[in-house]
Amino acid sequence: MMRKKTLPINVNHLLLNRNFALLWLGEAISVLGDAAFDSALALWVGTRVAGGQPWAPFAFSGVYLAGTLPGLLIGPMAGVFVDRWEKRHTMLIMDLVRALLILLLLFVSGLLPLPLVGGLVLPIWGQLLAIYSTVALLSTCGQFFGPSKMALLGDIVLEQQLGQASTLSSIAGNMGWLLGPALGSLCFMTFGPLWSVLINALSFVLSWLMIRGIHVSETARRVAVSERGHFLREFGEGLHFALSDRTVTTIIGSGMLFMLGVGALNTLYLFFLLENVHVPAGLYGFFVAVPACGAIVGSALIGRFIRRIGEARLLWLALLAWSGTMLVLARQEQFWPAVALLFCLGGCNAWIGSAIMPLLLRATPREMIGRVSGVTWPCMSMASMLSTFLAGFLSSTALHHFHATLGGMHFGFVDTIYTVVGLLALIASINAMRKLRTFGPEAEEMETSTDQKREVNIG
Numbered sequence: 001m002m003r004k005k006t007l008p009i010n011v012n013h014l015l016l017n018r019n020f021a022l023l024w025l026g027e028a029i030s031v032l033g034d035a036a037f038d039s040a041l042a043l044w045v046g047t048r049v050a051g052g053q054p055w056a057p058f059a060f061s062g063v064y065l066a067g068t069l070p071g072l073l074i075g076p077m078a079g080v081f082v083d084r085w086e087k088r089h090t091m092l093i094m095d096l097v098r099a100l101l102i103l104l105l106l107f108v109s110g111l112l113p114l115p116l117v118g119g120l121v122l123p124i125w126g127q128l129l130a131i132y133s134t135v136a137l138l139s140t141c142g143q144f145f146g147p148s149k150m151a152l153l154g155d156i157v158l159e160q161q162l163g164q165a166s167t168l169s170s171i172a173g174n175m176g177w178l179l180g181p182a183l184g185s186l187c188f189m190t191f192g193p194l195w196s197v198l199i200n201a202l203s204f205v206l207s208w209l210m211i212r213g214i215h216v217s218e219t220a221r222r223v224a225v226s227e228r229g230h231f232l233r234e235f236g237e238g239l240h241f242a243l244s245d246r247t248v249t250t251i252i253g254s255g256m257l258f259m260l261g262v263g264a265l266n267t268l269y270l271f272f273l274l275e276n277v278h279v280p281a282g283l284y285g286f287f288v289a290v291p292a293c294g295a296i297v298g299s300a301l302i303g304r305f306i307r308r309i310g311e312a313r314l315l316w317l318a319l320l321a322w323s324g325t326m327l328v329l330a331r332q333e334q335f336w337p338a339v340a341l342l343f344c345l346g347g348c349n350a351w352i353g354s355a356i357m358p359l360l361l362r363a364t365p366r367e368m369i370g371r372v373s374g375v376t377w378p379c380m381s382m383a384s385m386l387s388t389f390l391a392g393f394l395s396s397t398a399l400h401h402f403h404a405t406l407g408g409m410h411f412g413f414v415d416t417i418y419t420v421v422g423l424l425a426l427i428a429s430i431n432a433m434r435k436l437r438t439f440g441p442e443a444e445e446m447e448t449s450t451d452q453k454r455e456v457n458i459g
Helices: 011-015 018-049 056-073 075-084 087-108 124-156 159-191 193-212 231-244 246-267 269-276 281-302 311-330 335-363 366-396 413-435 441-447
Strands: 404-406 409-411
Touching: 011 018, 011 159, 018 056, 018 124, 018 159, 018 193, 056 075, 056 124, 056 366, 075 124, 075 231, 075 366, 087 124, 087 193, 124 159, 124 335, 124 366, 159 193, 159 281, 159 335, 231 246, 231 366, 246 269, 246 311, 246 335, 246 366, 246 413, 269 281, 269 413, 281 335, 311 335, 311 413, 335 366, 366 413
Parallel strands: none
Antiparallel strands: 404 409
16 A cells, blocks of 8 residues: 655645645634624524513523534434535535525524515514524534534545644634624624624635535545445444544543533633632623633644644643643632633643544544544533533532532632532543553554555645
8 A cells, every 4th residue: 555645744834735725714714603603692592582581591591402402413323424425515515504594594583574575573482493493403514514524634634734734723713712702792783683693604605615615536525325334234333433442432531521521611600700700790701712812822832742742642631731720720719810720721622622633533434434423522512511501500509508618728619610620621631641541643653554544635
């Protein structure tokens, strides 16, 4: 078998790969649109649709549920079809469908008048149903788009550059989540929900144009009908691989422990800032942006060293750093130290994300990437949902009036839960270190079997 040509590993060289540059730019635009839409959606539901209603927080929680459930219910099954279909073609269809769904929301919600009918004014429950349905369908499309993008990435960049590609993707995503909420909020407050929704539709159109310009080899084509097996058998094969491969099971196990903490961190974030750090409510938006800034800087820094460190070592080191930062943050009551710690937390998030995708791509045969992704990410989403529920439930009931003193340190309900969050991340780090300790930069390259090597398109 011919060995793949080795090119210098640096970011500039990777961005000269036309295919990757188009994929990266499409991702950056799409994430920016999603972040703007999510921000506008929160304001739309909270101030317009359910504004002034006592059940407004519950109504908004329905948006989160509608966006999360498809990943749990459809994600594993979607992986079978992702592995069958041509990845680029699948992404094009999903972007087009998502743009049409956004435009349809404009009509059914009454933001734009229907042809021949005129303005449509739905009752509150009808507006909420339209929003929930659209969010759920958008998330469903994402279950096909995400794994296809990951498989396509493995086809258009060199194996040695997977770490750098993951880092650049992290930068694009965090830039979108840093700028998108401000853009969505500004558009909503200035022009109302119409233009905020249109921005997201436009982002999908632009993403479609970027992906359309990507050229892939025959290795990225769909699986022939004659080569397909029975649906349940294909699903079972992917599930068996995901639950038996050492690298994949380690990512799932450590990832679930980590996401058990992240869900609680996000749920109680506002209460931590207000009650522990004593931040004025008006600065909440600033503190939301701090971890995103840290993630951008962290991604830029790790890009130079990820190949030298190795993704496996980076994973457990990043989890360990995240754990230590979280344990210190849980005890923090000062403004600027809290800012610094949240910045570091964001950097650790970027390092964890930069390690996971290359590890999954190297461990998984290309023909199973969709199915393995369809198991891995829903498991983490399920852990996050469970953590979100438990953190909200316990802080509202059993731990609501909790106060304790240990070793001269006072603990309330938020810092107690945050301490547990840090310990969960510590366990995740130990699990990853123990199971992947034989993986160094050289070992990771040797572990990749020849039958899993991908033909590369350098655009």
